[in-house]
Amino acid sequence: MNLFQSKPITIAHEIKGRVRLRSPLIGSPELDPDFFEAGLESIAGVRHVRLNSRAVSVVIEHDGQEATRASILAYLANLPQQSLQGRGQLRTLHSPLSLITRGGLTLSLLVLPKLFAAPVAVIFALPTLIEGVVTLWKRGVKVEVLDGSAVLFCLIRQDYFTAASIVFLLSTGEYLEAMSESKTNGLLKSLLKPQVEKIWIELDGRELEIPLEEARIGDRVICGAGELIPLDGEVVEGEASVNTSSITGESVPVHVHPGVQVLSGSVVENGRIVFVASHVGGETSMARIATFLEQSLSSQSESQRESDRLADRLVPVTFGLGLGLLAITRDLSKAAAVLTVDYSCVISLANPVTVRVAMFTAAKEGVLLKGAQAMDALSKIDTLIFDKTGTLTRGELVVTDLHGINGYDGETLLQLAAGAEEHYSHPVATSVVNAAQDRGLELPPTSQVDFIVAHGVSAYIHGKNVLVGSRHFIEEDECIPCGAVDEVAEQLQREGKSLLYVACEEHLVGVIGLRDELRTEAETVLGGLKSAGIKKIVILTGDAELTAKAIAAQLPAVDAVHWELKPEGKAAIVGQLQEDGHRVGFIGDGVNDAPALVSADVGICLPQGADLAKESAQVILLREDLECLLTARLVAMRSQQTMHQAFAAAIGLNSSFLFLATLGLVQPVAAALLHNLSTVGILSYAGIRGRAVPSQLPPATTNQEGQ
Structure with missing residues (x-):
């Protein structure tokens, strides 16, 4: 379905390698900006995506190729339904130049006469006031209402510098928080390695270059040094050193040769290989990983949802405290200082930052x-x-013991079993056939092969009925006594080996022991x-x-x-x-x-x-x-610890600031500054701690119930 049919997209501006697109859908609260950006950035040739919900536009920087431009427009024309699972979050571009301008305007209020300072401060604060009113009307008492109320109280007191300072500090806090969240999202997006656009295949003895989307299962794909492996497959020719770090996190290149599986997204460092494609399109390893990562950017855990609910519940508490203090003391300054202290920002932001950084760390590992x-x-x-x-x-069974009876030696026993199992696709059958081939045994011709799922195989070899399978199959289903090998079978089982019973013409002829080694x-x-x-x-x-x-x-x-x-x-x-x-x-x-x-x-x-x-x-x-x-x-456990620590720090620090503001020991500007600095500090701590790979956890945290 084309989601832009009712809200069409238009090209607002375009130069080579850069296009700005507009659509009412981009400003819709239904749109998930993280998933939307991740999907665009996973397109081959796209370098950077910046979405601005308020301007209902998105800027896309790419390699300037017409094919890339066409891919971008094609993706938008068939936008995944998951892109419309937003939770009302909007994405605004925060410019450092805008912050500098606001800072300069705020400082100017120190020297401007009140006659000029008043309208400047009101105009400067107007967006914050309007947002507070709109939020109160549509969503109730949220953090925007606290901010608007604090600014309004300062304007009523004719403290224009303080009102502008609060607006400036709010903008600074939003900018730093947005940068922190953007960097966190960027970590996950960096794992979305783009596919190549064209591949070389070998067809009828010739090498042909075809578009990636035309690749088919069974194609013989050629990859040389420095090239990205575009599809999953099995090497059939050549040898190479392959870097799989983008897929498995393994930093040491692996040596691949005929018979070895290769994964899309890996890079050939040295050598040249030809492999037969086993997965194409959305079924390749890289495509699946990209899908999971895109979904990860928009998903929430129960812990995150609980944090959001708690943050929402704390806002009315702060608002009520501020209004109550105003009613008791008639002091607008104290009330404004209280209202600038908000628990919800850091509580609601710390969890997604922690989780996404931890997911990035896990993926790299x-x-x-x-x-x-x-x-x-x-x-x-x-x-x-x-x-x-x-x-x-x-998961690789190896034949370890061959015990024949009734005139059958070990090799004859193995020949019979391998002949019956040759056409059966099962790990046990593969192990038996491999064992016979390793010993140079010629497999006899078979006929009337019948596979009994989860039991065994029945086949005719040289006109004789051969049964291979579990004891239950041979003894209970086929009524062939197996007691003659009880002593051997028990010993093999004590050694951790699996058993395969073989019968011929309704008589047991032996038992085969197999072992699957522990990792x-x-x-x-x-x-x-x-x-x-x-x-x-x-x-x-x-x-x-x-x-x-x-x-x-x-x-x-x-x-x-x-x-x-x-x-x-x-x-x-x-x-x-x-x-x-x-x-x-x-x-x-x-x-x-x-x-x-x-x-x-x-x-x-x-x-x-x-x-x-x-x-x-x-x-x-x-x-x-x-x-x-x-x-x-x-x-995962350390991410939970980090969230708990961030929560404790948020509650402890903001409660302290709230207490000081209630006593009038900090002014509104100082309270806003302390609040924003603590928020940025906690988010930075969560991000830095999440990127380190833990070797172990402190003893006190490893056995907690319900971690």
């Missing part, structure tokens, strides 16, 4: 958080559930999570009991393990823990994990997870390293 709510939820969970395969383990960092990370306030760690797996317990025994931080689970069973355990009062995080990577990822308070997915798992999760690790999870938890 290899963790993508889908909005402020994900950050909030990650900081508050007290229970973490791990799906074993692919999360705590590497090297798993034990350290789980211990770190316990230190970071996670009270309960649970493992879920479809493995047999002995295998599951053997894995859990290697991880001292694990509190519980559940085995032989189906997807619905995982979601049920998440629900049960939530009913018991736990805040639950679930980390998985498969399609079958999606129900649990959605059910949990926060779902976490690894980078190689299935698409459905990534869509279901609120947190995505961008590197195959569980250290990212611990870092994300620490960043």
Whole structure:
């Protein structure tokens, strides 16, 4: 839908590389300025976007190319619906030159005669007064009403310099706050790396340059040194050193070669590769990350919404105190001083600044958080559930044991199993086939292959029916006794190995042992999570009991393990823990994990997870390293600490200023100055603290209930 149809856009002014557009929609409170700017800045060739809600215009600086200009207009013609999810916030350009002019005008009132000073002060203060009246009429007692009242009281006292000074200090505070918020938003926007416009592909032995939007899955894409990898895919030719820092946060370039997956947004530093595109358009890694980041700029967590509600409740308190003081003392100066002290600015601004900086820090460390709510939820969970395969383990099964019976040796057993499993797309099947190929075994021809989901495979090899699968499949479904290998099976399970039973012509012929190695960092990370306030760690797996317990025994931080689970069973355990009062995080990577990822308070997915798992999760690790999870938890918890500290500082400092103003110990100008300086100081602290990567948290904060 073209959202500008009812509110058309026009080109107000244009020179090469710069265009100013106007539309009533830009000044609408429905528009989300952050999402709007982020979307434009993610267009290839766009350098900077400045939106001015009051002037209903936007200035876009770009590379001057006609294709970029066309992309800008095309984006505006099909503006995403998310752009109209604003919360009434307007964006005004604050110019330092305007501040200097206002400062000079304020100082002039010290020397101007009252005859001239009065109209100058009234005209200077008029926008603040009008905004206060309009706000009172439309929204009730808000901070604009406090500011307008303070200025009005000074004008009534004929203290024109003080009235102008308050207006000037308000403008200065707004300017500094806007710069702080703009810088914070800029951190997230800096992660929106633009795509290239054209790519080189290899077609029928020739190299052709085509527009990016014409790329198709299966295209052989060519990338050389210094070029941005435009699509996701698998390298089929050449070798290169690739910088993935914009995607995974990993600063060390990785070596890629045939068979290795590459992600869009990475940069080839040295070498030349040809890869087959696996994702195009909005399905690429970079496009998805850009979408999440754009949404993050406009999302609010429950903590932020609560802060906004509290800020709104405190404004009438200050207003009532100011009017009450005026009624008792008849002192306009004291009342004006009280009204210049406002809690709401810093309380409502500190949270988004803290969250967005923390999200930027997390992204640079290899963790993508889908909005402020994900950050909030990650900081508050007290229970973490791990799906074993692919999360705590590497998800790459290796054949470790071959035990044949009834005249079958290990190699023959493996040949049969690999032949039956050859055409089955499953990690276990892949491991068995790879093991046979590594041993140089020739796979026999198969026929009448039948896959029994979650159980096993039935196939005919040399005219004989071969069954490969779980004990349940072989013994209970197919009624073939498996007791002959009980002793071997129990020993293998004690060693943490998974079992694959093989039968031929209704007789068991052996069992194969496979092991999925734990990630090297798993034990350290789980211990770190316990230190970071996670009270309960649970493992879920479809493995047999002995295998599951053997894995859990290697991880001292694990509190519980559940085995032989189906997807619905995982979601049920998440629900049960939530009913018991736990805040639950679930980390998985498969399609079958999606129900649990959605059910949990926060779902976490690894980078190689299935698409459905990534869509279901609120947190995505961008590197195959569980250290990212611990870092994300620490960043999220410290963001909460920073918000609490900012809140305490805001309440403490402004209460002190309010007390001094009530006693008449500070004048209106001094009260306004103190208020604005404290606001800017608290916002700066929140921004600086959020950019540092925490290695650990103080002991006093790691075990607090409901972080």
